[in-house]
Amino acid sequence: MHIKTDTKQTPVVSLANEHGIIAATTWRGQSACQTDAYSGFSLCYYSGDNECHSNKCHQELADYYGIKSDKIYIPRQTHSTNVKIITLENLADNHPVNCDAIVTCIPGIIIGVNTADCVPVLLYDPENRIIAAAHAGWRGAIGGVIKNTIDSMISLGAEQALVKAIICPAICADCFEVGEEVAMLFPENCVIRHPHSRPHVNLPEYVKTCLENEGIAGSNIYQSKECTRCQPLKYFSARASGIKSGRNFSFIMLRENITEAYGDYF
């Protein structure tokens, strides 16, 4: 797995760069400060940020990858399990409403999800050239957003045996304390119980289990070791800053021209 934190101003961590597919996540960047929950690089247009700021970051990411800013697709996430397939027919809809995952086989567009502690998952079938980005908070993960996303990929021609998955930076088990009513929804192997405190859930591990249950081989799953809540100055974290804060953007794109270079890490 190719991982490199970009040293240029645009704060992008490359997570995959193979078969004409790029997958990456943003981090807050050098301008992040503790006292401003929106400071740093964030494309999120629905979590209370100044519109000029999110538009500026949107444009900067588009410029970084050499595409127009209307080629970035971000759902208006609602912790649902709904998936939107972007096709040539609905290409004008950059911000599909009430969905938490996007699937496409169209090259040259970035699809991604915003998170601040929830689990972003990027998926790709490099042979059939089908990609997906899903937002899995605990509600969506329990509800089946991972299954729905993979089913949508398969409907476009993807094959489970070929699908690779990237579990991007998200909240770790130590940081994810929940009530018993939430813990009881998860299999016991994803719940950590201590005698004198509330239960903790390992949400990234649960997402990995969901991927494996849908036929994705463990060897095709890359799991980031980074926790957003443990590093609130590097990543946006709703547990650290509240839900009125910026978001990390995890995204994937099929390159139109696989010999074309993006960024400076080729």
Ligand SMILES: [Zn+2]
């Ligand atoms: Zn943590």
